[in-house]
Amino acid sequence: MKGLAKLAAGVGHLGLVDRPEREPGPGQVLIEVHGTGVCGTDLHIEAGEYPTDPPVTMGHEVSGVVAATGEGVDTAWTGTRVVTETYYATCRTCLMCRSGRPNLCAGRRSIGSRADGGFASRLVVPVGNLHAVPDRLGEHAAALVEPLACVCNCLFDPPTVTAGDEVLVVGPGPMGLLAAQVAAAMGGDVTVAGLPSDAERLDLARSMGMRTTMDPAGAGLVDVAIECSGSGGGAAAALESTRPGGRYIQVGVFGRPVTVPLDRVFERELVITSGFASTPASWARAIGLVERGEVLLEPLVSRVAPLAAWAEVFDDLRRGHGLKSVIDPRL
Template identity: 55%
Template structure:
């Protein structure tokens, strides 16, 4: 029997609506310094939705998906054989220029020429994916069977909250938006010693129930003005951001985690009137990945309950529709 030289993948085929489809693409082969992963699962991220709607940069045709959990099945360099069989999660940037000021400062996530998995280089909505060994991180057993698929979102959150440290022990912390990023941010803020409240809308009852099951305080009420030392905006919505700005106390901190995907109007004068410190973090760094893995290893965050649906790759359109509707928390695509 002749082995197939192609695989089924979710492809952003071109710029424009209705440009995401299932298609056959060539099987990848690892080159020097690269690893071939058998994809265990890949999470659907809000960024994938933005890519589909041309609200986030990409270079089609490209296989989408960057929240990848996989097993190393081949390497392109003999000295990397110790990775074989490892269960791993992956940094998203496939390549950076290594010459710009940001790369030279160790901030490769900010490289203007960065080429990321799932947007500029083929990603994880497929049965196999190739990436640099440099990108790999071993997922601890404590992450559970599929919790590691959220390792990349966790690393993005630690980039926002730990570099610099946004939460101090005893801080009253509000997280707006109970999606996957909000749930992860709430857990990290709690691990830092914050007294955390996760806020959502009445329609978010099922999502908030997951957080409550993890011991989180939740609310569907509009937060009180100036009631929180730190506000962490994860909804990616203008109303959520406006509520967060109003809820921050004078001299407090506002952290932007969610992506809006378009221009929004906000009561930004509150930054001035309250002397708020505004911070964020784009994607992840090696430092934020080390912190993320440490939080997982120590059991300070629990990602497994956030995976609320597993959809076969062949039914990707339904998985994507679920993400668009906001069903559940994290929908993952599994190649089988």
């Protein structure tokens, strides 16, 4: 089958090539992929800034249908619409695994970087990774449950927003608009900040009922600042905007060292937290938010494209065009 793969370490080395098809082994399922979101992490993989084990099929924000089950797996899964957690394998014995934090296992192998992912027509994952897709959710928007789970990991563990908090979200990309919705569901009074180049994305945020600004400083100091831009400038703006005793949450991925005014941390006694990828608990929270209609995913899908258009889709993401693109390998 054709798949978009990282073929070698370093900058570039991506290609749409023939990739091996596998049958599910014991405890595994075979997913027919209906949609895989294109993520900023994929750009970091392309740039050689994120660890991979090439050659490996990329793509980790996956939705699809269970096509076959391996030995020991309940066959009732067959035909079920699913999304999947990203960990293909963890050690299961370290402190992190045993405390429900497999995202921090030193031996983890994630789909899309160290195990074959969803930029192909079929994908094999452990059955324990699966979550049934809520009926209200379309097959392409369902791919956004994975980044939503990552946001939930950042904002809920530990809880970062309490009812009535003034919250500033810096960066109106997919992660920013997901974080804004989650923060609002937690009781925050949310403003989304962006640059003039983000005008289209800020328009979308306003159409979803969010307050927006191009001047974070104009909003005054806030209780919680959530950095989702993955830029040094965004991080600096978020730190400068956090009130004394407030909280700063890092969601965006920089991919390289950045310069930020860390003196604000001790001058204002700020609390800084983050979350790497997702956990089983954050997936449960994400599914619940979608089921209750507290987070909307459909409006964030700006384009559905075939695998053959991957280079154009990556370029759009790099330029900040649109919001969230989803690759459908059936097209």
